[in-house]
Amino acid sequence: AQSVAQPEDQVNVAEGNPLTVKCTYSVSGNPYLFWYVQYPNRGLQFLLKYITGDNLVKGSYGFEAEFNKSQTSFHLKKPSALVSDSALYFCAVRDLAVFNNDMRFGAGTRLTVKP
Amino acid sequence: DSGVTQTPKHLITATGQRVTLRCSPRSGDLSVYWYQQSLDQGLQFLIQYYNGEERAKGNILERFSAQQFPDLHSELNLSSLELGDSALYFCASSAHRGRNTEAFFGQGTRLTVV
Numbered sequence: 001a002q003s004v005a006q007p008e009d010q011v012n013v014a015e016g017n018p019l020t021v022k023c024t025y026s027v028s029g030n031p032y033l034f035w036y037v038q039y040p041n042r043g044l045q046f047l048l049k050y051i052t053g054d055n056l057v058k059g060s061y062g063f064e065a066e067f068n069k070s071q072t073s074f075h076l077k078k079p080s081a082l083v084s085d086s087a088l089y090f091c092a093v094r095d096l097a098v099f100n101n102d103m104r105f106g107a108g109t110r111l112t113v114k115p
Numbered sequence: 116d117s118g119v120t121q122t123p124k125h126l127i128t129a130t131g132q133r134v135t136l137r138c139s140p141r142s143g144d145l146s147v148y149w150y151q152q153s154l155d156q157g158l159q160f161l162i163q164y165y166n167g168e169e170r171a172k173g174n175i176l177e178r179f180s181a182q183q184f185p186d187l188h189s190e191l192n193l194s195s196l197e198l199g200d201s202a203l204y205f206c207a208s209s210a211h212r213g214r215n216t217e218a219f220f221g222q223g224t225r226l227t228v229v
């Protein structure tokens with residue numbers, strides 16, 4: 001089955017600095033990849049997705065992610081972090097080779113942006 | 116607002132009891148997913164329904180069951196509850212078979228078993 005790994009439980013960044021939240025995936029076919037953000041006491045909000053085409057995907061709130069097939073990675077990035085970006089971030093994957101349509105999530109990475 | 120509605124928002128119940136969580140998907144979405152989020156285990160996929168039929172099963176306990184009704188709303192039934200079942204339960208929906216579409220999440224139901 002498809003799986004996702006987020007190797008860092010916690011990422012700390014100073015406001016104004018670039019941020020990266022890492023994600024690697026494992027699928028038997030081609031992947032559809034997604035990033036979600038969760039603020040305290042809220043549901044997950046969709047940020048961006050990679051389906052096909054350009055490896056650099058732009059999403060909401062200035063976030064972008066780079067798909068790297070050879071490294072099976074889909075890291076989330078932002079050029080200049082804001083304190084309001086502090087939240088829990090989840091990477092997710094669907095495997096095109098698998099009939100069933102479920103989306104599998106990583107364990108999440110807590111991003112803290114300090115003023 | 117994602118368009119996915121979950122009720123109730125909070126639920127406190129005793130061990131051994133049974134509860135039902137309800138989810139109304141976004142208008143037109145045929146797929147419904149249930150996830151459990153606990154502090155130590157992240158977001159765990161439980162089960163997926165598509166247009167009333169079970170499509171995929173994840174780490175769902177035998178004490179848990181779900182169904183999707185003809186009007187596409189879904190219910191997650193949790194029985195013989197244990198303290199360890201305390202968690203946030205999320206419902207999500209997506210369009211069609213929607214493999215290239217994102218899922219939209221409800222606000223969750225926080226279940227506390229005492």
